[in-house]
Amino acid sequence: MAQRRMFxxxxxxxxxxxxxxxxxxALYFHLGLHADDDGVxxxxxxxxxxxxxxxxxxxxxTKGFVVxxxxxxxxxxxxxxxxxxxxxxxxxxxxYKKLLxxxxxxxNVKLPKPRADTGKVTGRPMDNQWTAQDRLGKDRLGKDSNIYSSSKDEPHIDLKEFKEIISYLNEKAGTKYRASGTKTQRLIKARFNNGFNIEDFKKVIDTKIAEWGGTDMAKYLRPETLFGTKFESYLNQEVKVSKTNKGGNSYGGLEF
Known part of the structure; x- marks a missing residue:
């Protein structure tokens, strides 16, 4: 693992x-200095x-600098x-690549390649990142420690829940995404693991359609953008109406 970091x-x-x-x-800089090659x-x-x-x-x-x-x-x-x-x-x-x-x-995880001088892929780190992945202490930061992530007991998600979310997106945005897509399901599952529910997904969809509908940003009304790491910030933002959506129209399930 590299011993130098940049910002x-x-x-x-x-x-x-x-x-x-x-x-x-200051904490951001210290986290960056100690992170491994995947930023974990x-x-x-x-x-x-x-x-x-x-x-x-x-x-x-909250600011989106870390997850x-x-x-x-x-x-x-x-x-x-x-x-x-x-x-x-x-x-x-x-x-922690699998967890990430x-x-x-x-x-965007970079794949390691063989070294030009040895022809071998660099081995595992042997520094302070080489630690057991078992739970290190249930309440190390107090009772509110679970504010950052969900329980390790992942919620079960039925295919009908994937379909409900993607069908809602397709209906409101006029898209044709598939609920069976592997990456789409991974994104939705990750947000469920963070404690969000179907109504949260629908609110994010409505909010971003109201803001991006009819603009150049409409191309980003897709699972990869809507259900990614900015999901919580989208969920909590105020509804912004795009200029092309003003004038008493109903768009994305929101009345203006």
Whole structure:
């Protein structure tokens, strides 16, 4: 695993980043410094080392800078590939790669390639990222630790629930996506694992159709965009009406 990390000024100089408390900004840098080559890091020991508190991580989650993958606070840095350009022949897969792809299916995970000098793929990391993946403590951050992720007991999702969500999207947006698509189902399942429900999906669809319908952004009315890592921010945003949707029209199930 690489021993040097970088940060994009486009991210750290943005108003969204600078408006955060300095403690949250500092935690972001420390998480980035300790992350593995896929941008995954065990946040809890880092928080203990630097004196960060729950709210510092919670703010990073709310602002979309990180995604917490499980109750042990294993955390993925969403802008990892913009911050760091790691050569494929030097890249070491995260020990949490399977968990990352389960919880964030749209994550752009680079595949390692054989090294030019040895012809072998780099082996597993032998530093502080090589830790047991078992649960390290149920209530390490108190009773509210599950605010970041759902229980490890994943909810059962029937095909009819996938169909209900995708049929709603197709009906409202005039699209023809399939509920049987593997990537689409992984995205929906990941959001269910985060504790969201069918009504949340419908609200996100209505909100983004109201905002993007009839504009150049309409092409992003797709599962990959709507049900990805920005799902919660879409769910909580105020309804914005696109200019082409003004004038008393009903679009996406919302009346204006």
């Amino acid at each position: 994009s000024k486009r991210i750290t100089n943005s108003a969204r980043f600078i408006k955060m408390p300095l403690s949250s900004q 890091v065990e946040a809890f020991p880092i928080m203990r080392q630097v004196g960060a508190v729950e709210d510092d991580l919670r703010i990073l989650v 917490v993958l499980n109750d042990d606070l294993v955390t993925y840095i969403t802008n990892w590939n913009e911050n760091n350009k790691i050569r494929a022949d030097r890249k070491v897969d995260s020990i 792809l389960q919880m964030v299916p749209e994550a």
